[in-house]
Amino acid sequence: METKLHNFLNSNLLNKYLLGETSFEESKEVEHFISNYPEAASAYEKLQDNLEIIAKVGAVNVPNNILTDVLESLDESNDTKVIQLIQKRKTPWYSIAASAAAVLFAVSSFMLYQKNQQLNSENNIVDAEIMDLRSDIDKNNSKLDELSRELMKLNNPDAKKYVINGNDRAKNLKTVAYINSVEKTSMIDVITLPQLPKEQHYQIWAELQDRMVNLGILDESNRKLKQIPYMEDALALSIKISTKGDHTNENGTEVAEISLKDK
Structure with missing residues (x-):
């Protein structure tokens, strides 16, 4: 009108x-x-x-x-x-x-x-x-969907939770591992990592019967659940401090470890 x-x-x-x-x-x-x-x-x-x-x-x-x-x-x-x-x-x-x-x-x-x-x-x-608002809403919905899927994985009754605390060399270190032996998935959640010199970083390792397998680098700046390789016969998980560029197990300093056979 x-x-x-x-x-x-x-x-x-x-x-x-x-x-x-x-x-x-x-x-x-x-x-x-x-x-x-x-x-x-x-x-x-x-x-x-x-x-x-x-x-x-x-x-x-x-x-x-x-x-x-x-x-x-x-x-x-x-x-x-x-x-x-x-x-x-x-x-x-x-x-x-x-x-x-x-x-x-x-x-x-x-x-x-x-x-x-x-x-x-x-x-x-x-x-x-x-249009900008709709784009933001779509991005937020995508993040919520991703978070929902991650929470579903964490709340899955088949997933086991392992809290990994640091030893005397890294007392403030704390991470949580979630391992689902049914779906064959492993995730790590970084809670706190003591600061390191620029030339060093944290690596997470899986201990098998006959060898150690590097599962990746841990970085506190990326504070969210991180997918890590699932190791079928892993006996334990350990976190080590190593020099950047060095991916060998022998030269790292172990600062945290937890057994996967006690649950």
Whole structure:
């Protein structure tokens, strides 16, 4: 309904109605909008006021001495003066009113156009913000889905939980391992890792019957559940401090260990 009102106000029907130039159907439409929409009634009243002001401005009182001058001029030369008087005849007030109404309509249309452009710009900004919000919602939903899947793995009755605490060399170290022997999955959750020199890092190892297997690097900056390789016959898990680039078991310093055969 606001669109119809907007289109009506942008049309020239009010001006035509005021000047008596509308058809019967157009007059009914104008009177409908004036009767039912305060905005239309207000616009019509403003046009009426403007026409009255213009009519008053055009109605200038003629000084008394003008008539005497005109009569004297007629006596001197009737033909030329009559033509001159006809040429200087005042423009009818309704023509002035129509011109003023046209100017007012043009100004109103331009203002409405500017307002519409501003609204379009604001709508574009809102649309962009909505798209960003939807993108954020999708990302958050994806993270929630991932977290939900991880929690399902942790809450799986087949998953066993192993808390790995540091020894005297790393008393503040604490991680938790979740091993599911049915689904053949292993996950590690880093709780705290004491800070190391830049050239060193923590590695987690699985102890098998005949060898040690490197399961990856532990980093406290990545504080979330981390998938690690599942070792079928692992006897224990251990965490060692080693020099970056060294992936051998012999040179590492063991700071935590837990047996996997006690549960």
